Amino acid sequence: MHQLKRELRKKISSLLSIPEEDVRFDYPPNLNLGDLSLLSAFIIGKREGKNLVELARDFASRLKSLPMVEEVRTAGPFINLRLNREEFFLRAYETREKTKVLPREGKNLIEHTNINPNKAAHVGHLRNAVLGDSFYRLLSVAGERVEVQNYIDDTGVQVADVVFGLLRMRNLPPEEWDRIEEKFDHYCWDLYVEVERRMEEAPSALEERRRILKALEEGKGEYAEAGRALSRKIASLHLQTMEKLGIEYDLLTWESHIIALGLWARTFELLKERGVIRKAETGPNAGCWVMDIEEGGEVREKVIVRSDGTATYVAKDIAYQMWKLGLQDRDFTYEIFKKYPSGRLLYTTVLEGGRRMDFGHARRVYNVIDSRQGYLQRIVKEAIRRLGYPEAAEGSVHLSYEMVALSRKSAEALGFQAQGEAVSISGRKGIGIKADDLIQAVEERALGEVESRHPELPREKKREIAGKIASAAIRYYMLKYTNNSVVLFDIEDALSFEGETGPYLQYSLVRMNSIKRKARERGIEFGPPRWRDNQDYWALVHRASRMDDVLDRARENTELSLLARYLFSLAQAFNVFYSKYPILNEEDPEERSLRFALMELVESKLKIGTYILGIEIPERM
RNA sequence: GCGCCUGUGGCUCAGUUGGAUAGAGCGUCGGCCUCCGGAGCCGAAGGUCGGGGGUUCAAAUCCCCCCAGGCGCUCCA
Numbered sequence: 001m002h003q004l005k006r007e008l009r010k011k012i013s014s015l016l017s018i019p020e021e022d023v024r025f026d027y028p029p030n031l032n033l034g035d036l037s038l039l040s041a042f043i044i045g046k047r048e049g050k051n052l053v054e055l056a057r058d059f060a061s062r063l064k065s066l067p068m069v070e071e072v073r074t075a076g077p078f079i080n081l082r083l084n085r086e087e088f089f090l091r092a093y094e095t096r097e098k099t100k101v102l103p104r105e106g107k108n109l110i111e112h113t114n115i116n117p118n119k120a121a122h123v124g125h126l127r128n129a130v131l132g133d134s135f136y137r138l139l140s141v142a143g144e145r146v147e148v149q150n151y152i153d154d155t156g157v158q159v160a161d162v163v164f165g166l167l168r169m170r171n172l173p174p175e176e177w178d179r180i181e182e183k184f185d186h187y188c189w190d191l192y193v194e195v196e197r198r199m200e201e202a203p204s205a206l207e208e209r210r211r212i213l214k215a216l217e218e219g220k221g222e223y224a225e226a227g228r229a230l231s232r233k234i235a236s237l238h239l240q241t242m243e244k245l246g247i248e249y250d251l252l253t254w255e256s257h258i259i260a261l262g263l264w265a266r267t268f269e270l271l272k273e274r275g276v277i278r279k280a281e282t283g284p285n286a287g288c289w290v291m292d293i294e295e296g297g298e299v300r301e302k303v304i305v306r307s308d309g310t311a312t313y314v315a316k317d318i319a320y321q322m323w324k325l326g327l328q329d330r331d332f333t334y335e336i337f338k339k340y341p342s343g344r345l346l347y348t349t350v351l352e353g354g355r356r357m358d359f360g361h362a363r364r365v366y367n368v369i370d371s372r373q374g375y376l377q378r379i380v381k382e383a384i385r386r387l388g389y390p391e392a393a394e395g396s397v398h399l400s401y402e403m404v405a406l407s408r409k410s411a412e413a414l415g416f417q418a419q420g421e422a423v424s425i426s427g428r429k430g431i432g433i434k435a436d437d438l439i440q441a442v443e444e445r446a447l448g449e450v451e452s453r454h455p456e457l458p459r460e461k462k463r464e465i466a467g468k469i470a471s472a473a474i475r476y477y478m479l480k481y482t483n484n485s486v487v488l489f490d491i492e493d494a495l496s497f498e499g500e501t502g503p504y505l506q507y508s509l510v511r512m513n514s515i516k517r518k519a520r521e522r523g524i525e526f527g528p529p530r531w532r533d534n535q536d537y538w539a540l541v542h543r544a545s546r547m548d549d550v551l552d553r554a555r556e557n558t559e560l561s562l563l564a565r566y567l568f569s570l571a572q573a574f575n576v577f578y579s580k581y582p583i584l585n586e587e588d589p590e591e592r593s594l595r596f597a598l599m600e601l602v603e604s605k606l607k608i609g610t611y612i613l614g615i616e617i618p619e620r621m
Numbered sequence: 622g623c624g625c626c627u628g629u630g631g632c633u634c635a636g637u638u639g640g641a642u643a644g645a646g647c648g649u650c651g652g653c654c655u656c657c658g659g660a661g662c663c664g665a666a667g668g669u670c671g672g673g674g675g676u677u678c679a680a681a682u683c684c685c686c687c688c689a690g691g692c693g694c695u696c697c698a
Contacts (some may be wrong), residue, residue, distance in 0.1 A: 002663065003652075029641055042640070042679095052678065077678080078641070116698080156698055288696055295624065295694080306696040349629090374625065375693055403692080407633090422691080449660070469660090480646095481634070486691070488633070493647075499661050500646045507660050515657050522657095546637095553637070565635065565645080572645090579653090579662045586657095619682045621660075 002548030003100040004088075005036075008081075015062055027546075031539060034073060034080025039542040041077045041620045052077035054348040082583045086531035089541050093529060093597055096604040100548045101555070103143035106363025109324050110136050110399075110501050113150045113242065113249070117231040118162040119192045120185035121238050122432040123489055124370075124404040124425045126245070128616065130478040131401055133135045133247040134560045137612040142555060147359060150249045151320070154231035154510060156313075159426075160212040162188050165195040174229040185237045186434060188230075193430035217310075219256060228256075228425060239338070239346075241435050245471045246614045251359050252348040253332075258320055260351055261330055267319040276386045277304050293379060304380055314376050318383045324422050325384070325392045326361035334359065338460050366558070368399045401483040402520050406433070407490040418520075422488055426434055438494065441472035445495050446503075454620060472502030479564040500568050502615050503605065508571040509617045511578065512603045518584055519596070530590055531599035536577060540598055543573050547605045548574070551612075560613070567609040574602045 009023045018043070024039045041056035056074045063072045068091075071082040112132020115125050132148070139146045153159075166172045170191065172180075180187050183406075199207050215223035235252065258264065263310030268289075271277045277289045280301060292299050304315045322328050333354030334347045347357065367377065377398040385393040404425060406416070411423035416431050425432040446469035450462045457465075477494050481487050497503035519526070550566040553559070583599060586592040610617065 026637070026640075033641080045640095046677090075641075153698070158698075257644090285696070290696095298623080299678075300623095300694085303696050308696080312696070316698095370679085370692095371626070372692060373698095378698095405691090420690085424691095453658090453660085485634070486627080490633075492632070496647080498647085499660095501660085503660060504646095507658085511658060511661085518657055549637085557638095561635085562637085569645080575661060576663095578657080582657065584657045620658090 001036075001542075001545040002552060004068055004083075007551075008036075008069070011062065011066055012038065012040070014198075015064070015066075016040065016059055028078070028080055031535070031542060033075060033078075034071075035083045035482045035542060036081045038079040038081065041079060045077065049317065074313045085533060085538055085541070087335070088545070089531050089538075090529075092541060092545050093601050096544075096601050099141055099143075099551060099608060101142045101551045104364075107145040107361065108139050108364045108366065109147045109149060109360065109362035110139075110366045110368065111149045111151055111324070112368035113238070113247075114152070115238050115518075116156060116158040116427075117152055117154055117234040117238070118158040119234070119427055120183070121241050121435040122137070122425055122427070123435060123438055124432065125238075126435050126474065127401065127478045127487060127592070128368055128370065128436070129242050130245065130475050131399065131483075131560060132366075133245075134479060134612055134614055135240075135366065135368070135399065135477070137614060138551065138555055138560070138563070141608060141612055142551065145500065147251065147362065148249045149251045149253055149324075149359075150235075151253050151255070152235050153255045154227060154235075155213075155216045155259065157209070157213060157323060158192070159217060159227050159231055160196045160209050161199070162192055163212050163216075163223060163230060163490075164205065164209050165191040165198075166230070167223070167226055169195065174226055177229070177233065183237070183436065185234050186436070188234065188425075188432065189430065192427065196428045215255070217259065219260065241439070243340070244439055244467070246616065247343065248344050249346055250344075251334070252337055252346065253320070254349055255316060257332060257351060258316060258323070259260060259311075259347045261314060261332060262474055262594075263319040263323055263328055263330060264316055266328065266330065267322060268305065268311070268315070270387055271304065271318070271383070274387050276383055291379065293382070304383075314379055314383075317376070317380050321365065321367075321380050321384060321396060322387075322389075324360050324362055324365045325389070325395060327384070327387075327389055327392060329581065331356065333357075341437065362395070364395045364397060366397050366399045368401075370403050372403065374398065374400055385517040397558070399483075402486040404487040404489050406431070407488045410489060410491045413491065416546060422486070430612050434490070438491075439470055439474065442473050442495055443467055446470050446473070446497070449497065450621065457620070465621055468616045469503050469506065469621060472506050472610075472613075473497060474502070475614045476502030476505070476564060479560045480568075482561045483559060500565075502613070505567055505571050505610055505613075505615060506617055506621060508574055508602065509606055509610065510621050512574075513617070513619060514616070515583055515596075515599065522584065524566050524584060524592070526593040526596045527589065529594045532591070532594060536580065537594070537598055538576050540573055540602060543570055544602050544605045563609060564613060567606060567613065570602060570605060570609075574599070574606075 009020050011241050012023045013020045014557055022040050022043050026037050026039055028034045028037050041052050045052040045055040056077045056079050060072045060074045060079050069081045070084045073080050112130055113129045115121050136146050136148050212223045216227045277291050280288050280290045285301050288303045289303050289305035291303035293302045306423045332349040334357045335350045335354045337346045338350040381393050381396050405422040408418040408421050411418045446466035450465050497567050501517050581595055583595045
C-alpha cells in the first residue's frame with residue numbers, strides 16, 4: 001500500500017494540478033466505502049474557501065486511469081478509491097517478503113541501555129534497551145546503516161558508592177568478588193542501598209567517597225582499579241541479561257575513556273573560544289563556567305564546569321555527542337569485547353593499543369533516554385548549535401519515553417509501601433524489580449504452560465521454548481505502550497500470555513507453521529493463487545498491506561507501539577480468518593490454494609514485524 | 622513559581638497529526654471442538670472522551686480558562 005500510495009500521489013498531483021503534499025490519504029472506516037480515501041478536497045477546499053462536496057465531485061471526475069484503481073466515488077467531501085482486488089492481491093502476494101520503506105541516506109547511531117555499572121538492571125532499564133534494540137531492528141529492516149552503542153558511566157558517584165561498600169564496608173577487594181555466591185550485580189543491588197543509608201548517616205563516608213570519585217577520574221590507585229573491575233564485571237552481567245532478550249550492541253564506550261582521550265578538554269576550549277559558555281563572576285554560580293539558557297521568558301545560568309574545575313554530566317555529554325556526530329578531531333581505538341553466538345562482534349573503546357575503526361560520524365544520533373532527561377538533552381543540543389553546527393545538532397534526536405513505575409498492587413506484593421497508585425523505581429532505595437528476576441518469573445510461568453501442552457518434549461527443548469516465550473512477553477509488554485505513557489508495571493499483566501501479548505503473536509505464527517507442516521505430511525500441493533472476491537479475504541489482504549505504512553510512521557515518529565499494535569491487529573485478523581475458513585480441510589483445490597496464499601501473505605508480514613519487535617518464533621509452543 | 626507530559630468503559634491502554642458509527646486487551650456474563658493447535662474464536666453488558674467556554678462543514682484531537690496527577694527546573698548523574 002505504501003508503494004501504491006507513492007505512485008498514486010504522483011499521478012493525482014499531476015491530474016489535479018495540486019502539490020504532492022496536498023495528496024493525503026486515509027482509510028475509510030469500512031471497506032464497503034472504498035479501500036483508500038483521498039482527503040485533498042478537505043485540504044484544498046478549506047484553504048481556498050470552496051464548497052467541499054462540489055470540489056470533491058470535481059476532483060473525482062478528473063481522476064482517470066489511476067494505477068490499480070477500479071472505481072472513484074465520492075461520499076460527501078470524501079473521495080473513495082476502490083482498488084482492483086485481484087491485481088492488488090497478486091502484487092502484494094508476490095512481493096510479500098520485501099519491505100517497501102525507503103532507506104534514508106547516512107548512518108544512524110543509536111545509543112541505549114546506558115545502565116550505571118554498579119548494580120543489577122531493573123525493569124525500567126528493560127524498557128530503554130528494548131526500545132533501543134527494536135528501533136535498531138526497524139532501521140536495519142528499512143535498509144539503513146545503523147550502529148548501536150552502549151555508553152557506560154564508569155566514573156560516576158554510583159560506582160564510587162559501591163566501591164566504597166565493597167572495599168570499606170565489606171572489606172572485599174576485587175580478587176575476592178568471585179567468591180560471592182549471589183549473582184554479583186544482585187549482591188551489589190542490596191549493598192548499594194546499604195551504602196546510601198551509610199552516606200546519610202556518616203559524614204566520614206562522604207569524604208571517603210569524594211576521594212574515590214577523584215581516583216576514578218584520575219584512573220590511578222587501588223580505588224581506580226576496583227572501579228574498573230566493578231564497572232567491567234557489572235557491565236558484562238548486564239550484557240548477559242540483555243542477551244536473554246536478544247539485545248546486542250556494536251560498541252561499548254566508557255566515560256573514563258572519553259575523559260582520557262581528551263575529548264572533554266578539547267570541547268571545553270571550543271566552548272570558551274566560541275562564546276558558548278562564560279565564567280560567572282558573581283551570584284550563586286560565581287567561579288563556574290555557565291551557559292545562558294532562556295526559558296519562560298527569563299535567562300538562567302546552567303553550570304557546565306564547576307567552580308573546582310570538574311566537568312558536569314552535561315559537559316561530558318556535549319563532548320560525547322560531538323564525537324558521535326563526527327565533530328571531534330580525535331578518535332578512539334578499539335578491541336573486540338565479545339563475540340555473540342549470532343556472530344556479531346561487540347567492540348569496546350580502549351586506552352592503549354587497539355585499532356582504528358569507523359565508529360561514530362553519524363548523520364543521525366538517537367539517544368534513547370527517559371523523558372526526565374529532556375531538559376539536559378535540550379541543553380546539549382543547544383550547545384552544539386551554538387558551537388556553530390546547527391545542521392549536525394538537528395541530527396541529534398532524543399528518543400524520549402516515560403518511565404516505568406510499579407503498580408500499587410505489584411509494589412505491595414513485593415513489600416514496598418505505596419502512597420498513590422504508582423510507586424517510582426529507585427535504585428538508591430532498592431525499590432524495583434530486577435530484570436533477571438522478572439525474566440526468570442516469566443520463564444517459569446511459560447515453562448509450566450509448555451509442560452502441560454507438550455509433556456513429550458525433552459527438557460532442554462522446553463526450556464528453550466519457555467525462554468522465547470518469556471522474551472516475547474516481556475518485549476511486547478515494553479513496546480505496546482506509546483513513548484509518552486508511563487508504564488504502570490503490573491506483574492500479573494507481564495506474566496500474561498493471552499490477549500494483546502507477545503505470545504499471542506508467536507502463537508499465530510506457530511499455528512501457521514503447524515499448518516505448513518501438516519500440508520507437507522499429507523502431501524497437499526498448492527497451485528499459484530487465483531483471486532476470488534470475498535470480503536473477509538480482502539480485509540485480510542488490505543490489513544496486511546498496510547505494514548509498510550506502519551513501519552514508515554514508526555520510524556518517522558520513533559514510536560514502536562504503532563508496530564506492536566498493528567501486528568496484534570493483523571494476528572487477530574488472521575485468527576478470525578483461521579477459525580472461519582479451513583485451509584487444509586477445504587475440498588476445492590483452487591479455494592484451498594488461495595487461502596494458503598493468504599496465510600503466507602500474513603505470515604511474511606508477521607515475520608518481519610516480530611523480528612523488529614525482537615520476538616522469536618519457536619517451532620511449537 | 623516556570624517548563625514538559627498526562628486525564629478516554631470497572632482496570633490497563635489505542636485513537637493514522639481536525640474526518641465517516643470513539644476502538645482494543647484484561648476483568649464480568651453467556652456461547653463455540655466429529656474438522657488445520659482452545660495461548661484460540663463468537664456474542665453481551667459497560668462511554669456526558671476531567672470540567673467549562675471558543676474556533677468550523679466537522680473536535681477525544683486545535684485555542685483559552687479552570688480541576689486533578691506525573692516529571693523536570695541542583696556546582697547529582
